[in-house]
Amino acid sequence: MSLIKIFKEGLWKNNAVFKQVLGMCPALAVTTSAINGIAMGLASTAVLICSNIVVSIVKDYIPSKVRIPAYIVIIASFVTVIDLVMNAYLHDIHKVLGLFIPLIVVNCMILGRAESFASKNSVVKSIFDGIGIGLGFTFALFILGSVREILGNGSILGFTVTGEWFKPAIVMILPPGAFIALGFIMFAINYIEDRRKIKNAPKEHCSVG
Amino acid sequence: MRDNNFKMVIVLTVIAAIAAFVLSFVYSSTKDKIAEAYRQEFLRALVKVFPNYNNEPDKDINIVDGQNIYIAKMDDKVVGYAIKSTSSKGYGGDIDVLIAVSTDGKITGIEILRHAETPGLGDKIEDEWFKNLFKGLTAKDNIAVKKDGGIIDQFSGATISPRAVSEAVANGLKFIDDKILGK
Numbered sequence: 302m303s304l305i306k307i308f309k310e311g312l313w314k315n316n317a318v319f320k321q322v323l324g325m326c327p328a329l330a331v332t333t334s335a336i337n338g339i340a341m342g343l344a345s346t347a348v349l350i351c352s353n354i355v356v357s358i359v360k361d362y363i364p365s366k367v368r369i370p371a372y373i374v375i376i377a378s379f380v381t382v383i384d385l386v387m388n389a390y391l392h393d394i395h396k397v398l399g400l401f402i403p404l405i406v407v408n409c410m411i412l413g414r415a416e417s418f419a420s421k422n423s424v425v426k427s428i429f430d431g432i433g434i435g436l437g438f439t440f441a442l443f444i445l446g447s448v449r450e451i452l453g454n455g456s457i458l459g460f461t462v463t464g465e466w467f468k469p470a471i472v473m474i475l476p477p478g479a480f481i482a483l484g485f486i487m488f489a490i491n492y493i494e495d496r497r498k499i500k501n502a503p504k505e506h507c508s509v510g
Numbered sequence: 511m512r513d514n515n516f517k518m519v520i521v522l523t524v525i526a527a528i529a530a531f532v533l534s535f536v537y538s539s540t541k542d543k544i545a546e547a548y549r550q551e552f553l554r555a556l557v558k559v560f561p562n563y564n565n566e567p568d569k570d571i572n573i574v575d576g577q578n579i580y581i582a583k584m585d586d587k588v589v590g591y592a593i594k595s596t597s598s599k600g601y602g603g604d605i606d607v608l609i610a611v612s613t614d615g616k617i618t619g620i621e622i623l624r625h626a627e628t629p630g631l632g633d634k635i636e637d638e639w640f641k642n643l644f645k646g647l648t649a650k651d652n653i654a655v656k657k658d659g660g661i662i663d664q665f666s667g668a669t670i671s672p673r674a675v676s677e678a679v680a681n682g683l684k685f686i687d688d689k690i691l692g693k
Contacts, residue, residue, distance in 0.1 A: 382532065
């Protein structure tokens with residue numbers, strides 16, 4: 302599998318949120334605004350790339366029985382490092398996201414990639430997988446955050462985009478809004494992809510019925 | 511089989527030890543920076559709530575009933591007192607508010623130090639217009655949201671967060687009024 306293909310698969314075909322439905326806890330909790338989604342996505346991407354690298358390096362030395370605890374220790378260490386570094390150097394962003402950073406540890410997307418990709422592939426491939434999956438996750442959080450911010454607050458990235466007539470639906474930035482938005486976005490994606498599949502299907506297949 | 515078990519223990523121990531070493535290194539190299547960032551944040555809040563002073567109120571502390579009172583002075587003359595006050599009634603947990611009161615008992619400013627209110631909704635308590643609502647109020651004013659019969663505007667869709675801030679401010683102001691100015 303070429304590196305570009307690995308990257309592309311992570312970005313869309315295996316998209317953590319929309320296709321694998323992994324990492325739901327941060328995806329639903331932090332996406333009250335587009336900027337929070339981006340920041341959380343990038344922090345998770347950093348952890349994912351680091352943990353993918355280390356897991357693919359040490360994969361041959363870890364007995365399979367203890368691989369899960371070993372991966373968790375590696376992931377938790379990187380999360381703590383990022384938490385501390387962000388607190389020291391990006392203090393203002395940390396103030397907003399601080400509560401959610403430790404949640405990255407339990408993001409099953411990261412453990413999932415360690416288990417299903419990094420533990421079977423080379424370092425370089427694992428880096429590309431980390432970047433692809435991570436950016437796919439960031440993109441999904443950005444979309445989810447944008448939809449919720451527009452509908453719930455009438456703004457995107459802090460700029461008001463709707464007119465005076467628009468009355469924001471506050472429920473969209475409350476927890477139930479996360480589920481509602483995710484449901485409709487996934488419906489739209491599946492609907493479009495299904496239609497495309499039918500269009501591209503061979504003709505005789507259509508005429509069977 | 512015994513060999514295998516032994517190897518598992520060794521591998522996990524080594525991984526945990528390396529992790530501990532890396533973490534202790536990162537912790538010790540960011541510790542001062544983090545403490546400094548928190549202090550800067552607190553100093554920025556002090557500058558906003560006090561009108562004029564030329565001492566270091568975060569070091570000029572008077573402890574009354576176990577509460578830290580930060581004293582602002584202008585040329586060694588006391589111009590105001592600040593106190594950290596917490597309300598547990600926030601939507602997302604505790605809200606810490608810094609309240610500064612001048613020597614004649616008027617609020618000169620408030621700052622939200624820590625909160626976990628809903629972004630885009632309850633976090634409007636951080637907006638300037640909201641914090642300015644408290645300026646100039648005294649212990650005689652009814653500091654509560656309008657829904658509770660007070661004088662503070664709540665904002666649409668969110669009553670809980672402004673209510674919690676009002677409670678923290680009222681308690682902090684009362685403390686300074688009773689324990690320090692009342693003496």
